[in-house]
Amino acid sequence: MDERLLMNKLREILLAEDREELQHLKKTLDDPQLLSQKISPILEERLQFFKENFPVEFRLAVEDIIDKKLESSREELLEIIYPALGQMIKKYIQHQFQLLKESIEEQIRNTFQVGIIGRIRYALFGVKPQKMAEDILQKLDGPVVEEIFIIEHHSGILLGSASRQETMDLDMVAGMLTAIKAFVEDAFRRGSEKLESVQYGTFSIHLENFSSYYIAAAISGSVSAKERSELSDSLAKFAESELRINLKKRDGSSHYEIKRRLEKYFFKTSTSLPAGKLKTETL
Amino acid sequence: MISKKIVLTGCFGVGKTSLFNRFLYQKFSEKYLSTIGVKVDKKVVEIDGRKISLLIWDVAGEVAQEKVPQSYYLGASAVIYVFDLTRPSTYLNMQSDLDYLGKMLKSVTLKVVGNKVDLVTAEQIGMVEAELPHPADCLTSAKTGENVETLFLSIGKELLG
Numbered sequence A: 001m002d003e004r005l006l007m008n009k010l011r012e013i014l015l016a017e018d019r020e021e022l023q024h025l026k027k028t029l030d031d032p033q034l035l036s037q038k039i040s041p042i043l044e045e046r047l048q049f050f051k052e053n054f055p056v057e058f059r060l061a062v063e064d065i066i067d068k069k070l071e072s073s074r075e076e077l078l079e080i081i082y083p084a085l086g087q088m089i090k091k092y093i094q095h096q097f098q099l100l101k102e103s104i105e106e107q108i109r110n111t112f113q114v115g116i117i118g119r120i121r122y123a124l125f126g127v128k129p130q131k132m133a134e135d136i137l138q139k140l141d142g143p144v145v146e147e148i149f150i151i152e153h154h155s156g157i158l159l160g161s162a163s164r165q166e167t168m169d170l171d172m173v174a175g176m177l178t179a180i181k182a183f184v185e186d187a188f189r190r191g192s193e194k195l196e197s198v199q200y201g202t203f204s205i206h207l208e209n210f211s212s213y214y215i216a217a218a219i220s221g222s223v224s225a226k227e228r229s230e231l232s233d234s235l236a237k238f239a240e241s242e243l244r245i246n247l248k249k250r251d252g253s254s255h256y257e258i259k260r261r262l263e264k265y266f267f268k269t270s271t272s273l274p275a276g277k278l279k280t281e282t283l
Numbered sequence B: 001m002i003s004k005k006i007v008l009t010g011c012f013g014v015g016k017t018s019l020f021n022r023f024l025y026q027k028f029s030e031k032y033l034s035t036i037g038v039k040v041d042k043k044v045v046e047i048d049g050r051k052i053s054l055l056i057w058d059v060a061g062e063v064a065q066e067k068v069p070q071s072y073y074l075g076a077s078a079v080i081y082v083f084d085l086t087r088p089s090t091y092l093n094m095q096s097d098l099d100y101l102g103k104m105l106k107s108v109t110l111k112v113v114g115n116k117v118d119l120v121t122a123e124q125i126g127m128v129e130a131e132l133p134h135p136a137d138c139l140t141s142a143k144t145g146e147n148v149e150t151l152f153l154s155i156g157k158e159l160l161g
Helices: A003-030 A032-072 A074-111 A116-125 A129-139 A170-188 A225-242 A253-268 B016-025 B094-104 B122-131 B148-160
Strands: A144-152 A158-163 A197-200 A203-209 A213-220 B002-010 B038-047 B050-059 B078-084 B109-115
Touching: A003 A032, A032 A074, A074 A225, A144 A170, A144 A253, A158 A170, A158 A253, A170 A213, A170 B038, A170 B050, A203 A225, A213 A225, A225 A253, B002 B016, B002 B148, B016 B038, B016 B050, B016 B078, B016 B109, B016 B148, B038 B148, B050 B148, B078 B094, B078 B148, B094 B109, B109 B148
Parallel strands: B002 B050, B002 B078, B078 B109
Antiparallel strands: A144 A158, A144 A213, A197 A203, A203 A213, B038 B050
C-alpha cells in the first residue's frame, strides 16, 4: 500500500473525533442563532456582574472622568445651573425675608404696646407707643405697587390704569389677564370663588373683584398676608371713594380720569393710605 | 375711545388664528399651530372718522360650542363663527352652535364666516351654501386676505352704531 494512503488512513483514524468536533464548532460559529444560544447566557452573566460590581470596579475611573470634565467645562456648567440656582436662592431669601419681616412686625408691636415701657417712652419722647410702632413699620422696606389696572369683568376691557413705567400694550395685558382669570375660574369650577392672585418670581398680581369690574395690582417684592389684606382694604376704599363715576364714557374721557385718580391715590401720595400700607410713593 | 370685545370661534383648524393674524399683523402662515386656551390682542381702527378699539379673543377651536368655556364669551359685543368651506364637518353643528350662542349672548353682533375661500371654486361654494343650515355673512381667505379687513370693519361699524 502506498505510504501516503497509509498516512491518510492513519490520520482519519486518529483525527476522526477531533474533526467531528471541529465541524460542529464551525457550524455553531456560522449559525447566528446557535451562536447566540451559546453566547447569550455568558453575556448576561457578565452584564449582571458588571451591573452589580460597577460602582466598586469603576468608581475611581468614573470619578476621575467627571472631575476632569467638571474642571474643563466649569463655565458651561455654571451657565446651565446658574439660572435655576439663582431663582431658587432668590425665592428662598424672599420667603425667609417675609418670615423675618412678619416676626419683626410682631416684635415691634409687642415692644411698643401700652405698658410700663410704653408709658416711659411716651413720657420721654412724647409719642404714643402705638404711633411709634406704626412709624417704624412704615419705614421698613416693603413691597411696591408697580401697576394698577381697572378691568371690566368678562370683556376684559381696560377701564383705566396707572403704571410706574412703560409696559407692553395695556389693553392686551388687561385682556390676557381676564382670559387667564376666566380660564382658571372655569377650569377648576370652585363655585363662586375667584382668582385672587398670580405670582411669578418676586412679582405678584393681586386681584380684587368688584361687581362690574376688578382691580389688578402688580406688586414687586414679597407681600406678607397682612400687607395683602391691607392692599385689599386700600383697593376697596379707592373703589368706594374714587370709582363712583361713569367708568365707560363713550368718548374715553373716563379712562384719563381714572388714571389721574389712580396715580394720585397710589403713586403720588402716601398720606391717603393708612400707616403700614404698601409703599406707594414713587421709587 | 370706545373698546369692544370680539370673539373668534368655531371648530379647530378652520383658520380663526389665521384670520386673527391676517387682520392684526397682515401675515399668514401655512403652518398649523393649534391654539391653546385663548389669545387676546387688539387693533384700533378708524371708521367714518371715529376710532374704535377692537379687543379680539381668538378662542381655541372645539367641535361644539358647549365645550368652549362660557366665560370667554361673556362681555362680548360680537362673535365671529368661523367654518371651513372645504370641510363639511366644520359646519355640521352650525345650527346647534348658533342656537347655543344666541341663547347665551343676547343682543350681540353674530357673523357666520366661511373661511378658505381661495381653496374652493364658485361651483363648490354654491354646493356648500346649499348645505349650510344658516347663510354665511361673509366668505374670507386668511391666506389671500380676501374680505378679512372688510369683515372686521363691518363689525366695527355695527358696534359704533
